[in-house]
Amino acid sequence: MTITVVGSVAFDTVETPSGRRERCLAGAATYFSLAASFFTQVRVIAVVGEDFSPAEEAVFNARGIDIRGIERAAGKTFFWQGSYLENLNEAKTLQTDLNVFAGFEPKVPDAYRDSEFLFLANIDPVLQRRVREATPQAKLVAGDTMNYWIKDHKPALLEVLKGLDILLINDTETRMIAGNNNLVQAARAVMDLGPRMLVVKHGEYGATLFHKALPGAKESRTFKTPAFPLEQVTDPTGAGDSFAGGFFGYLASQPELTPGTFRRAMFYGSVMGSFTVERFGTDRLQALTREEIDHRFNLFRELTHLD
Amino acid sequence: MTITVVGSVAFDTVETPSGRRERCLAGAATYFSLAASFFTQVRVIAVVGEDFSPAEEAVFNARGIDIRGIERAAGKTFFWQGSYLENLNEAKTLQTDLNVFAGFEPKVPDAYRDSEFLFLANIDPVLQRRVREATPQAKLVAGDTMNYWIKDHKPALLEVLKGLDILLINDTETRMIAGNNNLVQAARAVMDLGPRMLVVKHGEYGATLFHKALPGAKESRTFKTPAFPLEQVTDPTGAGDSFAGGFFGYLASQPELTPGTFRRAMFYGSVMGSFTVERFGTDRLQALTREEIDHRFNLFRELTHLD
Numbered sequence: 001m002t003i004t005v006v007g008s009v010a011f012d013t014v015e016t017p018s019g020r021r022e023r024c025l026a027g028a029a030t031y032f033s034l035a036a037s038f039f040t041q042v043r044v045i046a047v048v049g050e051d052f053s054p055a056e057e058a059v060f061n062a063r064g065i066d067i068r069g070i071e072r073a074a075g076k077t078f079f080w081q082g083s084y085l086e087n088l089n090e091a092k093t094l095q096t097d098l099n100v101f102a103g104f105e106p107k108v109p110d111a112y113r114d115s116e117f118l119f120l121a122n123i124d125p126v127l128q129r130r131v132r133e134a135t136p137q138a139k140l141v142a143g144d145t146m147n148y149w150i151k152d153h154k155p156a157l158l159e160v161l162k163g164l165d166i167l168l169i170n171d172t173e174t175r176m177i178a179g180n181n182n183l184v185q186a187a188r189a190v191m192d193l194g195p196r197m198l199v200v201k202h203g204e205y206g207a208t209l210f211h212k213a214l215p216g217a218k219e220s221r222t223f224k225t226p227a228f229p230l231e232q233v234t235d236p237t238g239a240g241d242s243f244a245g246g247f248f249g250y251l252a253s254q255p256e257l258t259p260g261t262f263r264r265a266m267f268y269g270s271v272m273g274s275f276t277v278e279r280f281g282t283d284r285l286q287a288l289t290r291e292e293i294d295h296r297f298n299l300f301r302e303l304t305h306l307d
Numbered sequence: 308m309t310i311t312v313v314g315s316v317a318f319d320t321v322e323t324p325s326g327r328r329e330r331c332l333a334g335a336a337t338y339f340s341l342a343a344s345f346f347t348q349v350r351v352i353a354v355v356g357e358d359f360s361p362a363e364e365a366v367f368n369a370r371g372i373d374i375r376g377i378e379r380a381a382g383k384t385f386f387w388q389g390s391y392l393e394n395l396n397e398a399k400t401l402q403t404d405l406n407v408f409a410g411f412e413p414k415v416p417d418a419y420r421d422s423e424f425l426f427l428a429n430i431d432p433v434l435q436r437r438v439r440e441a442t443p444q445a446k447l448v449a450g451d452t453m454n455y456w457i458k459d460h461k462p463a464l465l466e467v468l469k470g471l472d473i474l475l476i477n478d479t480e481t482r483m484i485a486g487n488n489n490l491v492q493a494a495r496a497v498m499d500l501g502p503r504m505l506v507v508k509h510g511e512y513g514a515t516l517f518h519k520a521l522p523g524a525k526e527s528r529t530f531k532t533p534a535f536p537l538e539q540v541t542d543p544t545g546a547g548d549s550f551a552g553g554f555f556g557y558l559a560s561q562p563e564l565t566p567g568t569f570r571r572a573m574f575y576g577s578v579m580g581s582f583t584v585e586r587f588g589t590d591r592l593q594a595l596t597r598e599e600i601d602h603r604f605n606l607f608r609e610l611t612h613l614d
Contacts, residue, residue, distance in 0.1 A: 017488075088488065181324075181395065183511075184538045204490075205512035206533060222610050226513060226531035231491045263613050303529050305612055306570050 001252040004112045004138070005032050006045040006131045007121025007241075008101060009052070009070060010078040012281065015085055018234040024281030025056050027078065028121035028144065031238035034285040035245025035272040036119075037063040038293055039253040043112045045069035045131065049077040049100045059286060069109045073100040088233060089203050108134045117252040120164075121241065122146050125156040132163045140257075142166035142248050144240070150176045161194035168199040168244050183208070184222075199247065199266070201240050203227070209266050221259070225266045228274035228300050235280045239273040242285065246272030271296045308559040311419045311445070312339050313352040313438045314428025314548075315408060316359070316377060317385040319588065322392055325541040331588030332363050334385065335428035335451065338545035341592040342552025342579040343426075344370035345600055346560040350419045352376035352438065356384040356407045366593060376416045380407040395540055396510050415441045424559040427471070428548065429453050432463040439470045447564070449473035449555050451547070457483045468501035475506040475551050490515070491529075506554065506573070508547050510534070516573050528566065532573045535581035535607050542587045546580040549592065553579030578603045 007029030013022050033042040043066040048056075052072065060067045078101040082091035106127055118135050120128040120143035128143060143164050149157050150173060157177075161167065167190065171183060177193070178186035187198050187210040197211040206226040247269030254261045271293055278284045314336030320329050340349040350373040355363075359379065367374045383406040389398035413434055425442050427435040427450035435450060450471050456464050457480060464484075468474065474497065478490060484500070485493035494505050494517040504518040513533040554576030561568045578600055585591045 182538065182540065184536050202512055205509055206531075208533070208536065222536055224513075224533035224536065224611055226515070226533050229491050229515065229529055229531065231489065233489065260613065267613065301613060304531055306567065306574065306608060 001117050002041040002043060002115045003036055003117040003119055003248060003252050004043045004045065004069075004108070004115035004135060005029050005036070005119040005121060006106050006127070007032060007119075007123055008078050009044070009046040009048050010080055010101075011051070012079075012237060013081040013095075014091075014235055014237055014280065015083040016235050016280075017085060017088065018232075019280070021235070021280040023079075024283075025059055026080070026237060026281055028123075028238075028241045030059075030282060031241035031276060031285070032119060032121055032245040032248075033060065033065050034063055034282055035242040035276070036249030036252070037065050037245075038272075038288070038290050039246070039249030039268070040117075042066065042249070043069055043109075043115060045106050045108060045112070047071045047073050047100050047104045047106075049073060049075045052077050059282065062286070066111070069107070069112055071107070073103070075100045082237070084236060088236060091237065106131050113137060116140065117142075117248060119143065119244065119248050120160065121244075122149075125149050125153055125160040128160045129156070129163065132160070140165050140251065142168060142244070144168050144244060145173065147173060147176060158193060161190075164195040166197040166199065166248075167195040168201065168240070168247070170201045170203065170240065174198070174200050184210075197262075199269075201243060203236075203239070206270060207243065207266060209262060211262075223263050223266055225270050226304060228270055228296065229303075230274055230277065233277045236277050238276045238282070242276040243269040243273040246270075267297055267300055268293070271300060308424050309348040309350060309422045310343055310424040310426055310555060310559050311350045311352065311376075311415070311422035311442065312336050312343070312426040312428055313413050313434070314339060314426075314430055315385050316351070316353040316355050317387055317408075318358070319386075319544060320388040320402075321398075321542055321544055321587065322390040323542050323587075324392060324395065325539075326587070328542070328587040330386075331590075332366055333387070333544060333588055335430075335545075335548045337366075337589060338548035338583060338592070339426060339428055339552040339555075340367065340372050341370055341589055342549040342583070343556030343559070344372050344552075345579075345595070345597050346553070346556030346575070347424075349373065349556070350376055350416075350422060352413050352415060352419070354378045354380050354407050354411045354413075356380060356382045359384050366589065369593070373418070376414070376419055378414070380410070382407045389544070391543060395543060398544065413438050420444060423447065424449075424555060426450065426551065426555050427467065428551075429456075432456050432460055432467040435467045436463070436470065439467070447472050447558065449475060449551070451475050451551060452480065454480060454483060465500060468497075471502040473504040473506065473555075474502040475508065475547070475554070477508045477510065477547065481505070481507050491517075504569075506576075508550060510546070513577060514550065514573060516569060518569075530570050530573055532577050533611060535577055535603065536610075537581055537585065540584045543584050545583045545589070549583040550576040550580040553577075574604055574607055575600070578607060
């Protein structure tokens, strides 16, 4: 199955304890699509500016990603600058220039209309909803959001949640949406708003999959995965989006969505997130091979399984 | 194999979002020994005051715990008061009265001298070292410590680390001892100070076992376990000590210490910690059965294993 993803393509400047990188190719849709491309065909809907060059296009092309839905607009590409010098687990935003993203009106190309998997990366929920409505053929819809939309755009976000099968967010966002500090209770409250599954990402501590009911399962069950332990975290940017790409990409590649498929998808999500943070920006994803992914998947199984 | 544990037996007054409990039986050695008692024979070395009554003795006796090493001194038992109202993950200490603990001089009863497993719970490293030296027969020695000793008593603590096989501490303590924020690097630095294994407890996010080399394993390996997801955390006090009790108690109950034994011990540790926090103080451990433990162990396997 193919995946259509809508979200940001951006240039990031980041500072981390490992160094500084200027204007590297980034954005949620970029990390997501590169990660998912190891599992299935991915199609991107985004907007970029005149500074988006053939070098950036080549990154997507090298992974066979369909970028016919990346619109070019007059002006500059979305730019973000952040620092992890104080806290490697949470970026301090130093600058955000929406640029061409300010007027983004996502359009779904006709060629994308048969995508059965849809991922709504973290953008304005009004746009997420519009893309959801323009892709009625999508059979499995997942999405992300962030504190800003939860805090100041909750009505629009609640509309998006109604149309989601799977929501992928972090601990804080889960607690914020639910207004409840107990994660298990908060997860149930979030699923009551629409999504039948919730993936809560715990950063360096892994992720938890909550669900109301899985095909084939008699009762609601939970699945937990720790994070792959890394000796060197160079740049945490994009870990969550890469997790989502590995998770959703693996699901889209499978003939059947069984409880076991979702469990393996959680592992592939963790694996893809762990690769991304090893180098700046998308460097590690660009250099990655499927063999390395499967090798780490097996290592990860070893370090989490009893037998 | 029997375990000897030295540490605090205390009365705690705690406030949590679930309510308030006055002067409940607590202390690291109490939680540890109750948790470990489901797996093996446990012997306690501690000091209590005149307010330690037959009711408290009965809690240990009901679990078959040997308390001949609990000395009675003139005065009051160690008292701690804390609040989790602001943060369920970290207690705010409101009062600490060392009482009889201030003059504690641990003595190892002759009847304990054949214990092959020794656990040095979180107390003054000078006392930990003294007990270690008085138990030369101990074949596997594990211990805990806390930020206070790391910060202000490091030379004494370093002496203790040299004599430990396994150190069990949390993320912050690991980073503090090593002076390194990357947990994998910090873990290696801590093991360079003595212990050949390090269990890092991540609170609500589980725990990681690091080790230099395991009997039967060809290379150093890591094992990660998430925490059991709980809908209701009533009182987090004692979770780490109960983890240690489940972990070390299970190890002591096994005929052989293989890599698989350590992995299962990590699971039993998580399971025991998860029970403890369900009710105030030691209430849940007092009411627990081995059947409940094994049932949760199996549930925990299901929610972390791919197949």
